[in-house]
Amino acid sequence: MTMIAAMGRISQIQATLQQLSSVSTERVTTTSAATTAAASASADSFAATLHAALGTSETSATGSANGVTGTDVVASAEKYLGVPYVFGGEDSSGMDCSGLVQTVYADIGIELPRLVSGQMKMGTEVASLAEAQPGDLIVTGGGDHILIYAGDNKVIHAPYPGRTVCLREAYMTDADITTIRRIIPTTTQAAGTGSANMLSAAFAAFAQQNSTVTGSTL
Numbered sequence: 001m002t003m004i005a006a007m008g009r010i011s012q013i014q015a016t017l018q019q020l021s022s023v024s025t026e027r028v029t030t031t032s033a034a035t036t037a038a039a040s041a042s043a044d045s046f047a048a049t050l051h052a053a054l055g056t057s058e059t060s061a062t063g064s065a066n067g068v069t070g071t072d073v074v075a076s077a078e079k080y081l082g083v084p085y086v087f088g089g090e091d092s093s094g095m096d097c098s099g100l101v102q103t104v105y106a107d108i109g110i111e112l113p114r115l116v117s118g119q120m121k122m123g124t125e126v127a128s129l130a131e132a133q134p135g136d137l138i139v140t141g142g143g144d145h146i147l148i149y150a151g152d153n154k155v156i157h158a159p160y161p162g163r164t165v166c167l168r169e170a171y172m173t174d175a176d177i178t179t180i181r182r183i184i185p186t187t188t189q190a191a192g193t194g195s196a197n198m199l200s201a202a203f204a205a206f207a208q209q210n211s212t213v214t215g216s217t218l
Contacts, residue, residue, distance in 0.1 A: 068108050070135025070151075070184055076107045077148050077156040083165045085158045090114070097146050100158045100165055101137060104148065110183065116146045119181070126180035129170065137181045140172055149180075 077100070086094025090103050098116045105112045112119050120139040126132055134151040147157035150167060158165045 068110070068184055070133050070186070072108050073104060073135030073148065073184065074150045074156070076104045077150070077165075078167070079107075080104070080165045081156070081167060083158070085161050085163050085165070087161065095158050095165065097158045100156075101146055101148060105183065112183070116143045119146055120179050121181075123181040123183040124185075126182050128174050129172070129177060129180065132180055133182070133186060135182075135184055137183065138170075138172070139178045139181070140176050142178050 080092065080095065080100060080103070083092055083100075084094045085096060086099075087096050088099070089095040090099030095103060098114060098119060101119055102112050102114055112122055116139060119137060120143055123137070126136055129138070132138065132149045134149060136149040138147045138149055138155060139145070140147070145157070147155040147170075149170070150156050153170045154167055155170045156165065156167050
């Protein structure tokens with residue numbers, strides 16, 4: 001199921017909730033403070049699960065990845081090959097490692113934090129270098145440096161003063177890597193199916209809670 005289908009499921013759920021709300025309103029004769037609190041809690045629970053199903057969290061990248069692939073990330077990064085390293089830089093006149101990452105992703109419509117400390121918390125964890133795919137971010141030194149995996153055991157990065165943005169063989173091992181982050185999902189179908197399952201679970205939980213609240217008012 002694609003994300004579009006999942007969004008359609010959300011619309012169906014919203015319509016059903018409205019119907020449930022109307023029925024509940026007609027049947028309710030008295031409303032206690034406890035009942036109101038329970039209804040609010042169930043709504044908050046449903047909203048939280050809905051946010052999780054859509055992948056909206058504090059560590060999510062801002063921006064749409066629809067139609068964007070890891071190969072697009074690499075192509076964007078390659079435009080900056082040869083740009084000199086400049087600490088704090090983030091454009092073609094000069095950039096540092098995290099400036100390169102932020103700029104590359106911004107070019108394809110995805111907003112990331114400016115510093116490695118924020119970038120290394122984005123997306124999802126990749127277990128090892130052997131599982132890395134083009135566009136993944138590789139963080140080393142506990143957050144001292146960040147690189148873009150280009151595929152075929154190569155990386156693109158802005159190394160240090162006196163060097164330029166370059167494409168080179170991945171020199172690190174898993175022991176050197178702090179984390180590998182995947183910003184762009186590789187299988188939107190799997191993500192859509194997971195979202196649909198979570199939406200169904202959220203609706204079932206909300207329906208059960210709503211039934212309990214409604215029953216207490218009769």
